[in-house]
Amino acid sequence: xxxxxxxxxxxxxxxxxxxxxxxxxxxxxxxxxxxxxxxxxxxxxxxxxxxxxxxxxxxxxxxxxxxxxxxxxxxxxxxxxxxxxxxxxxxxxxxxxxxxxxxxxxxxxxxxxxxxxxxxxxxxxxxxxxxxxxxxxxxxxxxxxxxxxxxxxxxxxxxxxxxxxxxxxxxxxxxxxxxxxxxxxxxxxxxxxxxxxxxxxxxxxxxxxxxxxxxxxxxxxxxxxxxxxxxxxxxxxxxxxxxxxxxxxxxxxxxxxxxxxxxxxxxxxxxxxxxxxxxxxxxxxxxxxxxxxxxxxxxxxxxxxxxxxxxxxxxxxxxxxxxxxxxxxxxxxxxxxxxxxxxxxxxxxxxxxxxxxxxxxxxxxxxxxxxxxxxxxxxxxxxxxxxxxxxxxxxxxxxxxxxxx
Ligand code: ATP
Ligand code: MG
Numbered sequence: 339x340x341x342x343x344x345x346x347x348x349x350x351x352x353x354x355x356x357x358x359x360x361x362x363x364x365x366x367x368x369x370x371x372x373x374x375x376x377x378x379x380x381x382x383x384x385x386x387x388x389x390x391x392x393x394x395x396x397x398x399x400x401x402x403x404x405x406x407x408x409x410x411x412x413x414x415x416x417x418x419x420x421x422x423x424x425x426x427x428x429x430x431x432x433x434x435x436x437x438x439x440x441x442x443x444x445x446x447x448x449x450x451x452x453x454x455x456x457x458x459x460x461x462x463x464x465x466x467x468x469x470x471x472x473x474x475x476x477x478x479x480x481x482x483x484x485x486x487x488x489x490x491x492x493x494x495x496x497x498x499x500x501x502x503x504x505x506x507x508x509x510x511x512x513x514x515x516x517x518x519x520x521x522x523x524x525x526x527x528x529x530x531x532x533x534x535x536x537x538x539x540x541x542x543x544x545x546x547x548x549x550x551x552x553x554x555x556x557x558x559x560x561x562x563x564x565x566x567x568x569x570x571x572x573x574x575x576x577x578x579x580x581x582x583x584x585x586x587x588x589x590x591x592x593x594x595x596x597x598x599x600x601x602x603x604x605x606x607x608x609x610x611x612x613x614x615x616x617x618x619x620x621x622x623x624x625x626x627x628x629x630x631x632x633x634x635x636x637x638x639x640x641x642x643x644x645x646x647x648x649x650x651x652x653x654x655x656x657x658x659x660x661x662x663x664x665x666x667x668x669x670x671x672x673x674x675x676x677x678x679x680x681x682x683x684x685x686x687x688x689x690x691x692x693x694x695x696x697x698x699x700x701x702x703x704x705x706x707x708x709x710x711x712x713x714x715x716x717x718x719x720x721x722x723x724x725x726x727x728x729x730x731x732x733x734x735x736x737x738x739x740x741x742x743x
Contacts (some may be wrong), residue, residue: 348453348461362656363646364446366492367466371444374485376468379443381425383450387415393424393628397540404451410575418450421598422467423625423641424632430471431634438635440472446646458616458648467622469641471629476573479604479624480580486608486620486642487586495610495652498619500586502606503594506566508627511602514565515541521559528555545595563592570603578606600625606642609699613651615643615717620644635646660730663689666704669697674718678740682716689716 343418345351352360371378387407396693406418419425422445430436430443446466453459468485470478483500490498505511518541526534533552536543544552566574581588596605605623622642629637663682665675675691682689690712697705700717707715708729717725727735 346461348455348459350351350460350462356650358658359650359653359656360646362559362658363493363504363650363653364466366489367444367446367644370485370489370492371468374442374468374481376442376444379426379429379445380447381419381422381429381445382415383419383448385425385428387417387420389428389632390417390420393427393598393600393632395540395543397536397543399546400451400598404453406450406452414609420451421449422447422465422576422643423469423600423628426469426641427468427629427632427634427639429684431629431632436471436629436634436637438472440470442468442470444468456616456643460647464646465643466639466646469639471637471639473640474626474638476577476580478638479606480584482622482642482743483581483586483606484584486644487584489644490608493649493653495649497612498608498610500588500606501591501594501606502581502588502604503591504566504570504577504604505562505595505602505623506570507602509564509566510562511542514560514562517560517618518542518544522555525555535551540599542595543599543700545593551679563594572601596621596623599627600631602626604640610652613648616648618645619648619652639676660711661688662710662712663687663714663716663726664707664710664712664729665689665691665718666695666700667697667715668720669719671720672697674721678716678718 349427368378387405390401390405396402400420403723407422408416410416426443426445427436431439435441444467447464448462449465450462452461455461468482470482486500506514519537522529522537522541522544526537529537533544533547533549545556547553578588578590594605594607601623601626603626605621607621608619609617610619611617620642622640624638624640626638629635629639665679667675679691692706692710695706697703704715704717704727710729713728713730715727715729717727719725722739723737724740725735725737
């Protein structure tokens with residue numbers, strides 16, 4: 339016998355039991371985004387590799403180690419998208435949608451990273467993201483944070499912590515970079531060759547390292563907070579004040595840096611203790627230079643991305659209210675089923691015909707119908723008489739004729 343084929347490690351098939359919750363989460367996200375005035379955007383799953391190198395940063399873990407990249411037949415280097423922001427920016431510039439205007443977008447779809455698969459860490463996972471372009475106002479950050487806050491409430495998720503930090507502006511980061519290099523250069527022997535390269539090319543990336551020895555070295559390193567301009571400090575203080583006014587609790591977390599290069603000023607993450615090591619559900623921040631960096635005109639922006647799989651881990655099983663009608667008939671009346679179903683479906687009623695019940699005595703069909711998700715059985719006793727029987731409750735059966743339907 340030939341060997342059976344399996345899906346790729348870290349990429350999962352989903353069936354209806356799991357998809358109940360998926361659909362509930364996707365609907366909630368979509369409705370909330372619409373409620374906040376955001377427009378949907380869909381971009382291709384494949385992009386030129388160059389896009390991610392130029393946006394996320396050449397020296398980030400995602401670009402260096404985690405992308406699925408291959409050469410197309412014409413020699414182009416392509417990658418499966420590892421995140422959504424770069425594609426949104428590329429699409430916005432390409433279609434002239436970002437220049438001198440405000441755009442509020444949301445997207446949802448699969449992302450790909452070749453990481454070690456484990457709980458909460460997959461190779462194909464899904465993100466919902468929102469991106470707000472064209473506003474330097476703090477109200478933009480606040481809107482995103484309020485969005486996530488309302489989402490947790492609607493999903494009835496508790497014990498989620500909002501962490502915030504500020505990375506300052508580009509000049510602050512440059513000054514901090516110099517200080518960090520000065521501090522780490524005498525200690526470079528304690529870094530791996532990879533980390534030494536990072537120190538030369540993109541030292542701030544070391545702050546995001548998951549290596550305990552790097553984190554230990556960084557304990558005594560200068561902190562970004564000491565290099566912030568008065569404007570950035572003021573901006574951050576005002577943000578915190580607004581969050582308090584909105585009764586949104588947060589943790590001021592000076593060690594929060596994001597794993598991608600494009601952020602400045604405020605960054606934020608929502609975490610939970612309930613998922614072990616993979617506890618970050620949603621993350622984002624301001625990225626005022628990315629649009630220009632990718633060839634557009636200077637456009638400020640804020641955004642976040644939420645991991646659907648991790649959020650789903652926290653959600654209770656969602657059982658939608660059954661709405662379906664299953665049509666059964668006396669064995670000799672089965673030809674009545676299809677025309678009646680067509681009529682009911684045109685009236686927008688959800689109705690199913692179970693060919694797997696294979697006619698047979700009504701008693702047997704009903705027994706099977708009780709094991710489905712359907713709410714009612716419509717039993718065709720004859721062309722002149724129907725019964726509607728509730729399957730999920732003990733409510734009375736109704737007998738009627740087609741003329742009363
Ligand atoms: P982590 O530190 O956990 O690797 P990250 O900083 O790489 O996360 P982001 O790029 O900020 O993650 O992505 C936003 C969200 O997408 C994460 O908070 C998480 O919920 C989800 N996410 C990221 N990578 C994965 C993955 N490999 N599998 C499942 N979800 C993921
Ligand atoms: Mg990661």
